[in-house]
Amino acid sequence: xxxxxxxxxxxxxxxxxxxxxxxxxxxxxxxxxxxxxxxxxxxxxxxxxxxxxxxxxxxxxxxxxxxxxxxxxxxxxxxxxxxxxxxxxxxxxxxxxxxxxxxxxxxxxxxxxxxxxxxxxxxxxxxxxxxxxxxxxxxxxxxxxxxxxxxxxxxxxxxxxxxxxxxxxxxxxxxxxxxxxxxxxxxxxxxxxxxxxxxxxxxxxxxxxxxxxxxxxxxxxxxxxxxxxxxxxxxxxxxxxxxxxxxxxxxxxxxxxxxxxxxxxxxxxxxxxxxxxxxxxxxxxxxxxxxxxxxxxxxxxxxxxxxxxxxxxxxxxxxxxxxxxxxxxxxxxxxxxxxxxxxxxxxxxxxxxxxxxxxxxxxxxxxxxxxxxxxxxxxxxxxxxxxxxxxxxxxxxxxxxxxxxxxxxxxxxxxxxxxxxxxxxxxxxxxxxxxxxxxxxxxxxxxxxxxxxxxxxxxxxxxxxxxxxxxxxxxxxxxxxxxxxxxx
Amino acid sequence: xxxxxxxxxxxxxxxxxxxxxxxxxxxxxxxxxxxxxxxxxxxxxxxxxxxxxxxxxxxxxxxxxxxxxxxxxxxxxxxxxxxxxxxxxxxxxxxxxxxxxxxxxxxxxxxxxxxxxxxxxxxxxxxxxxxxxxxxxxxxxxxxxxxxxxxxxxxxxxxxxxxxxxxxxxxxxxxxxxxxxxxxxxxxxxxxxxxxxxxxxxxxxxxxxxxxxxxxxxxxxxxxxxxxxxx
Numbered sequence: 001x002x003x004x005x006x007x008x009x010x011x012x013x014x015x016x017x018x019x020x021x022x023x024x025x026x027x028x029x030x031x032x033x034x035x036x037x038x039x040x041x042x043x044x045x046x047x048x049x050x051x052x053x054x055x056x057x058x059x060x061x062x063x064x065x066x067x068x069x070x071x072x073x074x075x076x077x078x079x080x081x082x083x084x085x086x087x088x089x090x091x092x093x094x095x096x097x098x099x100x101x102x103x104x105x106x107x108x109x110x111x112x113x114x115x116x117x118x119x120x121x122x123x124x125x126x127x128x129x130x131x132x133x134x135x136x137x138x139x140x141x142x143x144x145x146x147x148x149x150x151x152x153x154x155x156x157x158x159x160x161x162x163x164x165x166x167x168x169x170x171x172x173x174x175x176x177x178x179x180x181x182x183x184x185x186x187x188x189x190x191x192x193x194x195x196x197x198x199x200x201x202x203x204x205x206x207x208x209x210x211x212x213x214x215x216x217x218x219x220x221x222x223x224x225x226x227x228x229x230x231x232x233x234x235x236x237x238x239x240x241x242x243x244x245x246x247x248x249x250x251x252x253x254x255x256x257x258x259x260x261x262x263x264x265x266x267x268x269x270x271x272x273x274x275x276x277x278x279x280x281x282x283x284x285x286x287x288x289x290x291x292x293x294x295x296x297x298x299x300x301x302x303x304x305x306x307x308x309x310x311x312x313x314x315x316x317x318x319x320x321x322x323x324x325x326x327x328x329x330x331x332x333x334x335x336x337x338x339x340x341x342x343x344x345x346x347x348x349x350x351x352x353x354x355x356x357x358x359x360x361x362x363x364x365x366x367x368x369x370x371x372x373x374x375x376x377x378x379x380x381x382x383x384x385x386x387x388x389x390x391x392x393x394x395x396x397x398x399x400x401x402x403x404x405x406x407x408x409x410x411x412x413x414x415x416x417x418x419x420x421x422x423x424x425x426x427x428x429x430x431x432x433x434x435x436x437x438x439x440x441x442x443x444x445x446x447x448x449x450x451x452x453x454x455x456x457x458x459x460x461x462x463x464x465x466x467x468x469x470x471x472x473x474x475x476x477x478x479x480x481x482x483x484x485x486x487x488x
Numbered sequence: 489x490x491x492x493x494x495x496x497x498x499x500x501x502x503x504x505x506x507x508x509x510x511x512x513x514x515x516x517x518x519x520x521x522x523x524x525x526x527x528x529x530x531x532x533x534x535x536x537x538x539x540x541x542x543x544x545x546x547x548x549x550x551x552x553x554x555x556x557x558x559x560x561x562x563x564x565x566x567x568x569x570x571x572x573x574x575x576x577x578x579x580x581x582x583x584x585x586x587x588x589x590x591x592x593x594x595x596x597x598x599x600x601x602x603x604x605x606x607x608x609x610x611x612x613x614x615x616x617x618x619x620x621x622x623x624x625x626x627x628x629x630x631x632x633x634x635x636x637x638x639x640x641x642x643x644x645x646x647x648x649x650x651x652x653x654x655x656x657x658x659x660x661x662x663x664x665x666x667x668x669x670x671x672x673x674x675x676x677x678x679x680x681x682x683x684x685x686x687x688x689x690x691x692x693x694x695x696x697x698x699x700x701x702x703x704x705x706x707x708x709x710x711x712x713x714x715x716x717x718x719x
């Protein structure tokens with residue numbers, strides 16, 4: 001019986017839409033996967049020797065131990081937003097003669113077969129091998145690795161609970177906040193305490209029993225939680241939310257665009273996938289923090305590059321899928337009294353609105369010097385004037401429908417991803433870098449700013465002409481797009 | 489109102505639709521029947537320019553549907569649930585459709601009052617998004633939204649499917665009321681021969697993409713259709 005349940009899971013994997021994607025996309029995704037996996041593995045391999053070298057007077061493993069809490073929190077956040085849990089097809093199993101226990105056990109075990117659970121092997125295993133080579137006993141190295149693996153798998157179960165129950169999610173968030181407050185305001189050093197706990201596992205490997213019991217504890221809690229909720233009213237089926245009656249009247253200042261802006265805002269707020277994407281685009285605002293503090297040591301092309309990212313996050317994440325966000329009801333839009341011109345114009349306004357908001361939010365970058373902010377500002381002009389149009393053109397090439405209210409799985413962006421579209425990201429990134437760098441090299445950085453910004457201004461001045469051209473392209477592709485979007 | 493000339497739609501080597509000429513006069517309630525795959529939805533999709541005809545043309549109110557977008561001003565349709573926006577509440581959806589047709593919130597509110605009986609307290613003020621409504625209730629929303637703004641052409645694909653018996657009867661009354669207005673041309677497809685012969689004054693029977701029968705509805709039409717389909 002169990003094996004037939006696993007077969008179901010296996011078939012689901014093999015017949016998933018992304019497996020049927022084009023070969024080129026498969027290769028691209030494979031490379032991406034190798035890249036991320038490789039980076040994590042590389043990190044795991046180099047961190048121990050690097051730390052030993054840099055801090056010879058300290059124990060490298062205890063430095064790693066002291067930051068493990070942060071890694072766990074990071075892992076939890078990533079998993080919460082991205083990890084898809086294998087609970088959706090349960091409905092059809094409920095009526096078959098399979099015991100509930102078996103279904104749940106299967107779901108839980110299957111949740112362990114996830115790309116995210118490869119982290120302990122990729123990251124912690126090399127460290128533990130380095131430990132072993134560095135004169136620790138096998139039992140010590142193994143106990144350390146096993147503890148981290150068990151805790152990582154516990155996070156897997158915590159993710160299931162947090163995804164299904166907002167109270168649990170809330171209590172974790174509250175826990176982290178109080179941890180942070182305690183750390184800062186009182187002399188309770190939890191991060192260090194946890195670090196010391198892992199030190200003690202290495203000193204006394206039997207301490208690994210504690211993570212083992214934590215793992216079984218969370219397995220038990222999750223098991224019971226799912227068991228009590230395994231019915232059609234319980235947590236296994238998608239929740240029916242209470243509609244929020246927010247009317248977003250403040251958008252009325254945008255006049256005739258307000259109608260669409262309101263709808264797009266609702267789309268973002270009320271659907272899982274766009275919501276996550278927009279949250280991710282918010283993170284782009286902080287992209288500059290990685291470059292600007294050490295601005296003197298950065299190669300020159302990084303500065304325009306980072307600046308474009310700061311104000312263009314929304315274009316890259318949300319904008320790339322622009323007509324596809326509407327794919328669920330595209331036939332409806334095509335029959336309404338709504339011209340393509342008005343539709344595209346509203347999408348342009350939405351993206352412009354996002355760029356303006358990010359430009360305002362990035363004012364604190366003035367801290368790194370007025371030049372940095374001028375760079376961001378001219379980047380913003382480019383994004384509004386030209387970036388938006390490149391994005392809209394890229395969206396036109398995307399011929400994959402997109403389900404709104406489900407999470408995007410990792411490496412599953414093939415659902416709305418094409419090689420052509422990937423190529424459209426390049427001009428968005430490289431063009432502004434060239435537009436700034438060439439005049440900046442020949443003359444000076446001021447000319448660079450002016451060139452980049454005025455290209456953007458030109459895009460705004462000739463907006464109507466570009467829009468008309470874009471409408472022609474969209475109308476030409478209308479039936480192709482409709483056909484693609486209605487194929488599920 | 490609507491004229492189609494040598495209209496065909498061919499997928500690969502399969503002819504989905506092939507109609508020599510069809511003329512639907514203004515004010516008619518036009519009923520389309522036929523088994524699955526007969527070409528009903530294909531025909532409606534062509535009328536709405538959702539798919540491209542292989543040959544021929546469609547003229548709606550003197551506008552070539554495939555060439556200009558102007559037919560959208562006076563046409564409304566409900567084909568399937570891709571005509572609903574799942575993350576809106578019914579009210580928000582009505583307001584959205586309304587504002588696309590130049591009708592403001594207040595007018596929509598008065599408009600909706602006429603349909604309170606049809607909604608049976610299950611649609612308005614439910615604090616639910618459309619994606620969380622049952623199929624039948626979703627359909628009620630989609631159907632009523634097509635009446636917003638007094639369109640001259642209304643196209644409904646399978647309007648009776650998924651509705652409960654009471655609502656089916658109420659819908660028939662609504663359709664009759666709509667067609668009393670000689671300005672409105674209504675196109676309906678249905679598997680329910682009873683309903684379609686009751687409300688439509690013309691029935692066209694499609695089979696494998698071709699017109700088999702095209703008649704004014706009389707008292708005998710239902711029997712003829714039943715004979716045809718049971719043969």
